[in-house]
Amino acid sequence: MSAVAAAPVAGRPTEGGGEVRPAFAGGVEGGREDAATAGQRLRAARVDLRRQLREQKRLRIATLVAVALLLAGALPLYFAIQAATRDPVLRSLDALSVPAWAEANVQDRTSGSRWCFIECRFRERTVQSSRDPKQTAPVYQDALERAGWVRWSVQECPGEKVDGSFTCWRRDELTLDLWVRKPQCTQDPLALRPTVAPTDGGTPAPPTDPNCTGSVITLKVRNYIDDERRHGPLPANQPGLTGEVPDPLFTDQPTPGPT
Numbered sequence: 231m232s233a234v235a236a237a238p239v240a241g242r243p244t245e246g247g248g249e250v251r252p253a254f255a256g257g258v259e260g261g262r263e264d265a266a267t268a269g270q271r272l273r274a275a276r277v278d279l280r281r282q283l284r285e286q287k288r289l290r291i292a293t294l295v296a297v298a299l300l301l302a303g304a305l306p307l308y309f310a311i312q313a314a315t316r317d318p319v320l321r322s323l324d325a326l327s328v329p330a331w332a333e334a335n336v337q338d339r340t341s342g343s344r345w346c347f348i349e350c351r352f353r354e355r356t357v358q359s360s361r362d363p364k365q366t367a368p369v370y371q372d373a374l375e376r377a378g379w380v381r382w383s384v385q386e387c388p389g390e391k392v393d394g395s396f397t398c399w400r401r402d403e404l405t406l407d408l409w410v411r412k413p414q415c416t417q418d419p420l421a422l423r424p425t426v427a428p429t430d431g432g433t434p435a436p437p438t439d440p441n442c443t444g445s446v447i448t449l450k451v452r453n454y455i456d457d458e459r460r461h462g463p464l465p466a467n468q469p470g471l472t473g474e475v476p477d478p479l480f481t482d483q484p485t486p487g488p489t
């Protein structure tokens with residue numbers, strides 16, 4: 231019978247003097263190292279995730295701040311651009327020192343080029359006043375004088391007789407016509423129709439519209455080089471000539487010469 235060699239026992243010394251270790255010891259230590267590495271990776275992933283969340287939060291806050299600043303600055307910027315591009319002559323009319331009752335329902339109309347390309351700029355402003363022309367006209371005349379305008383004595387001012395107050399002015403390279411008159415409703419045929427005299431012999435009161443009061447102011451500004459009145463009285467039309475004098479006027483103001 232052959233002898234069976236005894237298997238070494240774990241923990242006991244062998245013939246060579248070494249100690250026998252369990253067969254599964256290396257596997258346990260490797261598992262511990264893997265768990266530690268996995269834990270480190272997990273912690274690193276959590277740190278990286280929190281960092282990304284903080285960056286996204288800062289980005290959202292920065293975006294909201296930028297949008298808020300853009301919205302807050304857009305409106306002032308719009309008005310600044312509008313003021314910079316608006317006609318300076320109209321801005322000077324805005325600066326006229328007149329009371330509030332004399333500058334209601336302001337309406338502006340323009341034509342032509344500010345730099346006189348092909349046709350010079352023509353400006354017309356219509357304003358309503360709550361008081362009659364006798365009170366309103368001096369207010370605007372004083373305001374024009376304080377703004378540097380001077381009376382312009384020219385024969386075609388106006389070209390024909392008109393109701394109300396009509397004066398002409400000059401300042402630098404501009405001319406201005408100021409016309410203050412009663413509202414158009416005062417010329418309504420129904421308002422001017424005759425009334426039946428009272429039976430007691432008294433004088434009938436003319437029919438009046440309570441809403442037809444105050445006055446209308448028209449300011450028309452053009453370049454002096456484009457104002458035909460600078461040459462003096464316009465010659466009368468001669469027989470055989472055709473055509474008409476160009477007139478950029480918007481309202482029913484009489485033209486500064488024959489048409």
